[in-house]
Amino acid sequence: MYRTFLKSKIRDIRLTGLNIDYEGSITIDEDYLERAGILPDEQVQVLNSNSGARLTTYVIKGERGSGIIELNGPAARIGGVVGDKVMVLAYAMLAPDEIANHKPTVISIGAEQKNICAI
Numbered sequence: 279m280y281r282t283f284l285k286s287k288i289r290d291i292r293l294t295g296l297n298i299d300y301e302g303s304i305t306i307d308e309d310y311l312e313r314a315g316i317l318p319d320e321q322v323q324v325l326n327s328n329s330g331a332r333l334t335t336y337v338i339k340g341e342r343g344s345g346i347i348e349l350n351g352p353a354a355r356i357g358g359v360v361g362d363k364v365m366v367l368a369y370a371m372l373a374p375d376e377i378a379n380h381k382p383t384v385i386s387i388g389a390e391q392k393n394i395c396a397i
Contacts, residue, residue: 283380285370286314290388293362295348302351303335306366308342313385316368323369324353328362337366345392 288310297305304324306316316322318339325332335353340346347364349357358364372380 280371280373281377282369283372283377284367284382286316286368287382287384288314288316288366288387289384290386291347291364291366291391293349293358293360293364294346294391295360296354296357297348297350298354300350300354302353303338304353304357304366305338305340305346305348305350307340307344307346310347310385310387311337311339313383314366314368315383316366320368323367324349324357325365325367326358326362327364329358331356331358333357343392345390347391 288306304322311317316337318337320337321334322337323332323334333353333356338350340348
């Protein structure tokens with residue numbers, strides 16, 4: 279039996295934009311994705327610390343070094359407002375023999391994030 283565990287977490291980030299006119303997803307700075315071990319098109323959960331909203335979507339690779347964290351499409355309507363503090367989580371299915379040695383990758387961005395701007 280496989281079980282689901284936290285694989286990656288990007289914390290201490292803020293929404294930099296909302297793009298209603300898109301089919302859906304979250305755009306994340308490529309640097310953050312690499313550091314967290316999250317791939318483009320990977321399913322993630324977005325947790326909004328300000329509103330309590332939680333949503334599931336997929337990742338689009340954003341421009342490296344831009345600091346972008348942008349909700350797109352329907353996620354932009356329910357995910358919060360620019361400047362809200364969010365976390366992005368990805369999960370992995372592990373076999374029983376993988377569980378004991380599993381350690382999630384957790385990165386904290388905080389003050390290094392750029393480009394928190396209006397819609």
